[in-house]
Amino acid sequence: MVIVGAGFGGLEAAKALGKADNVRVTVVDRYNHHLFQPLLYQVATSVLNTADISAPIRSVLHSRNTEVLLAEAKSVDARRKVLVVEGGEIPYDSLVVATGASHSYFKHPEWADVAPGLKTLDDAVRIRERILTAFEAAEREPDPERQREWMTFVIIGAGPTGVELAGALAYMTRHSLPKDFRRIDTRQARVVLLEGLPRVLNAYPEELSEAAKRDLEKLHVEVRTGALVTDLDAESVTFGDERIATRTVLWGAGVAASPLVRSLEVPLDRAGRVKVTPLLTAPGLEDVYVIGDVAAAEQHGKPVPGIAPAAMQMGRHVAKTIRDRLANKPLRAFRYHDKGSFAVIGRGYAVGVLYDKWRMKGLPAWCVWAGVHIAYLIGFRNRLFVMLNWGYTFFTQGGRNMRLITHNVAKRMPALAASPQAPALPPPARPELPASQPAPVH
Amino acid sequence: MVIVGAGFGGLEAAKALGKADNVRVTVVDRYNHHLFQPLLYQVATSVLNTADISAPIRSVLHSRNTEVLLAEAKSVDARRKVLVVEGGEIPYDSLVVATGASHSYFKHPEWADVAPGLKTLDDAVRIRERILTAFEAAEREPDPERQREWMTFVIIGAGPTGVELAGALAYMTRHSLPKDFRRIDTRQARVVLLEGLPRVLNAYPEELSEAAKRDLEKLHVEVRTGALVTDLDAESVTFGDERIATRTVLWGAGVAASPLVRSLEVPLDRAGRVKVTPLLTAPGLEDVYVIGDVAAAEQHGKPVPGIAPAAMQMGRHVAKTIRDRLANKPLRAFRYHDKGSFAVIGRGYAVGVLYDKWRMKGLPAWCVWAGVHIAYLIGFRNRLFVMLNWGYTFFTQGGRNMRLITHNVAKRMPALAASPQAPALPPPARPELPASQPAPVH
Incomplete structure (x- = not known):
């Protein structure tokens, strides 16, 4: 078969x-690997390696009667x-x-280029690069308005993928990145989550949708429900009468x-x-x-x-x-056993339903989520390395070592301020940094 | 400055x-990261993650007087x-x-596409994919001659990069991959190392070049010295009067x-x-x-x-x-202190010279190599995760979890055997597998 x-x-x-x-x-x-898709957003937000959430199909299926074909x-x-x-x-x-x-991009397949979705490892690496590149561009950008555009991130679709991505991205801008930049304050980044339906996590009970929305807003995610996107290009998203100028749109809808x-x-x-x-x-x-x-x-x-x-x-x-x-035995109809489902909002926050009965939120929900995901990861090595990477991120308050841009994106950076007399780079604007100290520039 | x-x-x-x-x-x-290039070949051969050997430049340079610009x-x-x-x-x-x-591709820049070199993380990921894809293609290939071509790997240049890549690749074909495939025996793969000069590791003392060559041959690498490549395309390498049919050429010369x-x-x-x-x-x-x-x-x-x-x-x-x-102090001329250099041949084998005096080979050289590389890796996290990944590979006898092809290479696979009556896939050829057992194919 x-x-x-x-x-x-x-x-x-x-x-x-x-x-x-x-x-x-x-x-x-x-592909040659099985992918643990529920943790893909953590590759996109620099917490996990690609190999941590995937396993070569051949090494999972070692039975003698099984053959694998790419x-x-x-x-x-x-x-x-x-x-x-x-x-x-x-x-x-x-x-x-x-x-x-x-x-699904509904009837707009052309949006796929502008607003990548998150389904494969390649997608996750690409989204990771787009997020990191946006901050690099903002740091270079002399024009304040365009700088704000680079620091605005719009995520379309507030199902589990969109919610988890928005939460992780917002956490990253507040905790992992601030001390890396001199000219921008990454804590000023806007993360906007757009949902066409009236609430986030539509498949969950209403009370949990409410809790998820509140927790996202605590992380400074701007949640906009009932927001149907009507237009999309490399520099903006339009929904209803509104238009958000942004250089980074991520897709998690349909x-x-x-x-x-x-x-x-x-x-x-x-x-x-x-x-x-x-x-x-x-x-x-x-x-x-x-x-x-x-x-x-x-x-x-x-x-x-x-x-x-x-x-x-x-x-x-x-x-x-x-x-x-x-074996000529009688056949039985499929019956689905609902063990539950969970969505993570941020570090130590999740919402979910266990066994179609118990509604959970906050830290208890996060603990169940983490336990289930570790348990279902394929292979001892993946479990160990995911736990180690989570531990590292936890104890370093958001330290993220996977902040890699492996493609040469330098050619796509915005132009520097052109001014023949003054230094081409504007002086650093961050208040913590003594920009005006009388240091002889050598 | x-x-x-x-x-x-x-x-x-x-x-x-x-x-x-x-x-x-x-x-x-x-790029946004510093790269620990000496371990790049281990990313190319599925031992380490990209993030294990790199660190975001911004997180390494956190001084107040330092600015980073992509x-x-x-x-x-x-x-x-x-x-x-x-x-x-x-x-x-x-x-x-x-x-x-x-x-350097000398006067043949067009060879760069066919024979990628190993300098960036992207190169390493690309080479990793090419190696793994070649075995996938060999598994699919019905024609025995073309199958041999897919299982022939030619590495050009026997400096440290070429030697280390050849050794790691040969080890991988013998220990990490065999039990994954049904139709091919990866232990039959040819790894050919071509060097234009009369010996491998030309910068090392002659006695160590000899030792390196012997150790490579123990790993079944075919070492060909004095072999100047005169032609190169997607299906073959020509040097002197010889032509090797191969689909995978890697470049480490010049x-x-x-x-x-x-x-x-x-x-x-x-x-x-x-x-x-x-x-x-x-x-x-x-x-x-x-x-x-x-x-x-x-x-x-x-x-x-x-x-x-x-x-x-x-x-x-x-x-x-x-x-x-x-400070208007007197300036001193640069003096190089030769602390030594080492090249790894395989698991527990290396050659090298310490302090321009002591020539080392075998396990002692490998221990010095491993210690030095761990010590010079940037950041606690990288040291820990490189050691953990080495430990995993060591204790699992070559287990390699980073065997990822993240791009969709399926479209480039060779055609299956076409035969309307018989199953399109030829029966598995590996002797260990009971291909002829009377199992009802369902």
């Missing part, structure tokens, strides 16, 4: 089938039972489609399922997800299972949420179904 | 001047005493040029000083370095100091080597000269 996508769902299915003697598994992914899946030919990849075809008896989702499932020619929902059967198969295709963020599953009339635990449960369920079929 | 380049020389000068009250320092670099230096106008950067000019009273060197010094209009040596005065100034320009790999300094008729300790000594010497000048 063939599994496309080694995210939470696909990997869990592969691991569960790796123990079966009577199955041969091929796992296809376009390949870009193009389409499924369900009649010929073939997965078409770039450069070839892979026949299957059963297929598990677990190719995930990305953010859900667009991987386009691979379109080739299945089965009914899709508005986000492009397959409306799966209770066995998690595509309607009419009993050998094609669809799981994780590409699946629109329902339970008691409520959608199963697009989060890691749901994808993992689906992966395990599909593995069981396949084994049961081979 | 202005310092261009925050490598070993520039950073040391800035740190030494950071304590002086009567000097204001501006450090200009096109900018690309274009030229020096020594008459107007101005450093010209992309987007502006920075006037100086004294200038320290510490912009380093890159590899030295080309940063082109910035050409604008000084002073005498340069063949590698483009400034022939500095005993005070390390450019001839005829007493306010322009040139240090590190852009300086061609001599001592007792022998060139000062282009290594980190020499650059650091130069940086400290220039800082002292500047302070002495301000």
